[in-house]
Amino acid sequence: MATIAEKLTVKNLLLAGILLMLAGDFMFALNDAMGKWLVTSLSVGQVVAVRSVGAFFVLGPVIARQGSGALFRM
Numbered sequence: 404m405a406t407i408a409e410k411l412t413v414k415n416l417l418l419a420g421i422l423l424m425l426a427g428d429f430m431f432a433l434n435d436a437m438g439k440w441l442v443t444s445l446s447v448g449q450v451v452a453v454r455s456v457g458a459f460f461v462l463g464p465v466i467a468r469q470g471s472g473a474l475f476r477m
Contacts (some may be wrong), residue, residue: 434454441450466474
């Protein structure tokens with residue numbers, strides 16, 4: 404039988420997972436809306452470049468922490 408501390412930890416993890424899922428859905432919707440808004444004033448190539456730079460700033464620290472060798476390991 405699980406203790407109260409273990410049950411609270413599971414509940415916290417479930418809540419964190421739900422909140423992260425909602426945040427991810429919001430970010431995908433925001434990315435789509437911003438892409439459609441930006442394409443009215445910028446070319447498609449510029450919009451793709453802006454998205455790529457944004458992705459690099461988000462994923463760069465993760466890649467640096469794991470090391471470049473982890474990218475190609477299966």
